[in-house]
Amino acid sequence: MRRYVKLYWQFFKTRLKVMMEYRVDFLIGVASVLLVQATSVMFVRIVFDHIDVLHGWTFHQLLFIYAIAMLGRSIEHIFFDNLWVLGMEYIRPGNFDRLLIRPVNPLFHLIADRVQQDGFGSLLVGLVVLFTSAPRLDISWGAAEVMLLLLMIASSAAIFLAVNLFFAAFSFWMVDSLPIMATVQGTSDFARYPMNIYGKGIRYVLTWLIPYGFTAYYPATLFMEGSGDRSIAAWSPAVAAASLTIAYLFWKRGLSSFSSTGN
Amino acid sequence: MRKYWEMMKSQIKIDTTYSAWYWAGTVSMLLKMLLVYAFWHAVYENRASVNDMPLHAMITYVVLAMLLNNYVAGVGVQLAGQVRDGSVAIELMRPYNLLDKLVALDLGTKITGTIREGLPLLLIAYLFIGIDAPATWTALPLSIASAAMGVLIGTQLDLVLGVAAFWLHYIWGLHTLRSAFLLFFTGALAPVSMFPDWLRTASGFMPFQSMVYVPAAIYTGQLAGGDALTAILVQAGWLVFIYAAIRFSWKLAIRKVVIFGG
Numbered sequence: 001m002r003r004y005v006k007l008y009w010q011f012f013k014t015r016l017k018v019m020m021e022y023r024v025d026f027l028i029g030v031a032s033v034l035l036v037q038a039t040s041v042m043f044v045r046i047v048f049d050h051i052d053v054l055h056g057w058t059f060h061q062l063l064f065i066y067a068i069a070m071l072g073r074s075i076e077h078i079f080f081d082n083l084w085v086l087g088m089e090y091i092r093p094g095n096f097d098r099l100l101i102r103p104v105n106p107l108f109h110l111i112a113d114r115v116q117q118d119g120f121g122s123l124l125v126g127l128v129v130l131f132t133s134a135p136r137l138d139i140s141w142g143a144a145e146v147m148l149l150l151l152m153i154a155s156s157a158a159i160f161l162a163v164n165l166f167f168a169a170f171s172f173w174m175v176d177s178l179p180i181m182a183t184v185q186g187t188s189d190f191a192r193y194p195m196n197i198y199g200k201g202i203r204y205v206l207t208w209l210i211p212y213g214f215t216a217y218y219p220a221t222l223f224m225e226g227s228g229d230r231s232i233a234a235w236s237p238a239v240a241a242a243s244l245t246i247a248y249l250f251w252k253r254g255l256s257s258f259s260s261t262g263n
Numbered sequence: 264m265r266k267y268w269e270m271m272k273s274q275i276k277i278d279t280t281y282s283a284w285y286w287a288g289t290v291s292m293l294l295k296m297l298l299v300y301a302f303w304h305a306v307y308e309n310r311a312s313v314n315d316m317p318l319h320a321m322i323t324y325v326v327l328a329m330l331l332n333n334y335v336a337g338v339g340v341q342l343a344g345q346v347r348d349g350s351v352a353i354e355l356m357r358p359y360n361l362l363d364k365l366v367a368l369d370l371g372t373k374i375t376g377t378i379r380e381g382l383p384l385l386l387i388a389y390l391f392i393g394i395d396a397p398a399t400w401t402a403l404p405l406s407i408a409s410a411a412m413g414v415l416i417g418t419q420l421d422l423v424l425g426v427a428a429f430w431l432h433y434i435w436g437l438h439t440l441r442s443a444f445l446l447f448f449t450g451a452l453a454p455v456s457m458f459p460d461w462l463r464t465a466s467g468f469m470p471f472q473s474m475v476y477v478p479a480a481i482y483t484g485q486l487a488g489g490d491a492l493t494a495i496l497v498q499a500g501w502l503v504f505i506y507a508a509i510r511f512s513w514k515l516a517i518r519k520v521v522i523f524g525g
Contacts, residue, residue: 022432022433024431024432024433025431025432025433025436028431028433028436028437028440029433029435029436029439031436031440032436032437032438032439032440032443033439035440035443035444036439036442036443036446039443039444039446039447039452042447043447043452043453046453046457046458046459047306047453047457049457049459050313050314050457051306051310051313054305054306054308055305055308118436118439179283179284179286179287180287182287182291183287183290183291183294186291186294186295187294189295189298190294190298193298193301193302193305194305197301197302197304197305198301199301202297202301
């Protein structure tokens with residue numbers, strides 16, 4: 001374990017040097033994701049210019065859900081982004097073999113190979129949105145609440161990671177599963193809105209099949225009165241742990257049946 | 264003209280061969296439709312109209328805008344990639360205008376997209392989500408003309424990425440920046456008429472609302488009569504301006520190729 005921490009630190013330093021080398025690129029990357037998130041907040045603002053409540057939810061309650069989604073996603077985006085290119089940049093060109101002959105866990109190597117600066121954009125917007133919305137909720141923020149919130153954000157990040165890991169592992173059989181990953185990730189947008197506006201089918205899928213509901217909506221309800229979903233919300237960390245385990249086992253399965261595209 | 268026609272056809276053949284992204288795109292669009300359907304229904308829960316639009320008009324607008332939003336991007340990323348890896352130098356020696364070639368390929372992709380994704384999705388939206396008929400009998404031809412103009416504007420404007428790639432490395436970042444900006448200012452998320460005053464005024468001075476808001480609003484009748492005609496004229500103006508501006512900046516930019524080539 002200590003060896004891996006040290007190794008990650010070495011990888012991380014190299015990545016930082018690359019980032020500092022291309023400063024304009026760094027700024028473009030951060031600005032791009034920042035704008036993506038800012039426009040979605042602006043969209044909610046515009047809608048709430050015309051209405052007071054959305055299915056009983058206020059503007060700030062909705063922003064709070066957004067904040068948890070953005071922060072969870074940003075952690076996953078910054079540290080685990082390389083999973084997206086497993087097929088495109090590793091398996092297809094035969095680069096993955098390079099990872100397999102090294103004396104470290106290939107998943108660790110894959111993840112440590114990239115630190116994605118763009119994620120800082122959503123981290124920034126997420127923090128701003130959190131600090132705007134959290135004080136306006138009907139809750140007094142003490143140390144316990146803050147700890148709970150941090151735990152929920154960590155769970156959110158873990159679920160984003162687990163789902164991506166699971167669907168990235170398909171690349172071992174089909175060379176590149178990027179289209180599947182992109183489609184699945186798209187469904188996470190549903191969890192940014194109060195999930196009681198959807199029908200039973202959508203809620204079931206996002207709770208039990210692809211647990212994106214636990215990346216934003218459920219954890220947020222822990223801090224709000226009267227949604228009726230608080231009993232589910234407390235399960236978020238457990239769901240995160242279970243999803244990570246399942247995803248990792250699936251990854252192992254894929255790895256063992258992987259045969260190189262090389263010659 | 265004939266060679267560009269052939270290029271467009273070859274692109275249609277390529278697009279129909281690779282199907283993974285097609286299915287991914289279609290499923291994503293269906294999911295998005297479900298999302299906006301649920302979202303706007305929740306918005307209209309206790310009221311008959313928002314911004315003077317009843318629910319069915321809003322749903323119609325949002326679904327059309329979502330479909331039109333698929334056309335706002337183009338081959339800019341491809342061009343930028345060629346600029347970055349240097350293959351643009353060889354492309355420039357070939358007996359065609361590179362920008363016209365890319366536009367032809369892009370239109371090929373957009374034609375395949377319309378036939379196997381746009382129209383089926385429109386049909387599904389019509390059957391299951393319930394979108395309105397055009398506001399008046401003139402609204403249909405006008406909105407189709409306006410949509411065609413919007414598609415051409417998007418195709419041309421996207422080439423900006425290729426020009427920018429002569430100076431900036433990070434194409435993925437530019438691509439994301441472009442998408443976020445367009446998603447908002449084209450009116451793909453919500454009609455521009457819902458924007459606060461200052462933002463609506465600002466949008467009026469930019470070409471982006473020509474790509475989505477104008478055609479969709481003509482269809483739903485928010486832009487009608489003289490306003491609709493004026494909007495289409497403005498679109499034509501933007502198209503000519505963008506076409507000329509891109510060609511001009513491209514001429515300046517490719518001088519750098521000579522320098523790189525040494």
